[in-house]
Amino acid sequence: ETGVTQTPRHLVMGMTNKKSLKCEQHLGHNAMYWYKQSAKKPLELMFVYSLEERVENNSVPSRFSPECPNSSHLFLHLHTLQPEDSALYLCASSQDWTSGAKNIQYFGAGTRLSVL
Amino acid sequence: GDSVTQMEGPVTLSEEAFLTINCTYTATGYPSLFWYVQYPGEGLQLLLKATKADDKGSNKGFEATYRKETTSFHLEKGSVQVSDSAVYFCALISGNTPLVFGKGTRLSVIA
Numbered sequence: 072e073t074g075v076t077q078t079p080r081h082l083v084m085g086m087t088n089k090k091s092l093k094c095e096q097h098l099g100h101n102a103m104y105w106y107k108q109s110a111k112k113p114l115e116l117m118f119v120y121s122l123e124e125r126v127e128n129n130s131v132p133s134r135f136s137p138e139c140p141n142s143s144h145l146f147l148h149l150h151t152l153q154p155e156d157s158a159l160y161l162c163a164s165s166q167d168w169t170s171g172a173k174n175i176q177y178f179g180a181g182t183r184l185s186v187l
Numbered sequence: 188g189d190s191v192t193q194m195e196g197p198v199t200l201s202e203e204a205f206l207t208i209n210c211t212y213t214a215t216g217y218p219s220l221f222w223y224v225q226y227p228g229e230g231l232q233l234l235l236k237a238t239k240a241d242d243k244g245s246n247k248g249f250e251a252t253y254r255k256e257t258t259s260f261h262l263e264k265g266s267v268q269v270s271d272s273a274v275y276f277c278a279l280i281s282g283n284t285p286l287v288f289g290k291g292t293r294l295s296v297i298a
Contacts, residue, residue, distance in 0.1 A: 073230065116286075177233070180229050
């Protein structure tokens with residue numbers, strides 16, 4: 072148990088659906104992250120939030136919309152996805168988003184997303 | 188920009204074999220270095236870390252030494268077990284940038 076919980080663990084959706092991924096951390100951290108992990112590709116950092124403000128957005132398509140209502144919760148809203156968006160989506164949190172050892176990231180188990 | 192290069196996998200070893208997974212980095216300043224492990228069906232977990240040159244991180248029989256002169260942070264274990272089968276990620280953080288990960292190396296240990 073890493074202290075970061077992601078729901079759901081598995082999600083199957085059609086290209087016209089709207090769904091949301093949820094992440095909750097119980098570690099008192101100030102920074103939260105979304106990553107995309109596809110087969111045979113490196114981990115892709117999607118979004119970084121620090122104290123509920125977005126500090127990094129790595130050219131992610133607008134069909135992915137993050138929301139951070141407070142420092143413990145992070146959502147990823149999905150709409151009109153494509154089959155190539157099928158992947159494992161990982162959430163992580165850290166004490167701070169920079170500054171060496173304070174950036175040790177704790178990961179959730181991920182949501183396995185399949186887009187049909 | 189900062190980057191991490193780790194050996195391509197997959198790596199397949201017999202139980203009790205010696206493991207080395209190579210990792211080299213490019214960074215400005217003095218990065219902190221990490222190894223993360225991802226077991227099947229799970230997220231990434233921090234395995235070990237080193238925050239300055241010549242530091243040795245160790246955990247669960249794994250070790251890695253921060254070598255500034257060769258910009259390396261190779262992961263080693265003297266005797267692997269089937270339960271060590273996983274994907275291993277080398278990573279760094281330097282200055283005001285988020286964690287930078289390598290591509291990962293898949294290890295399979297067979298009995």
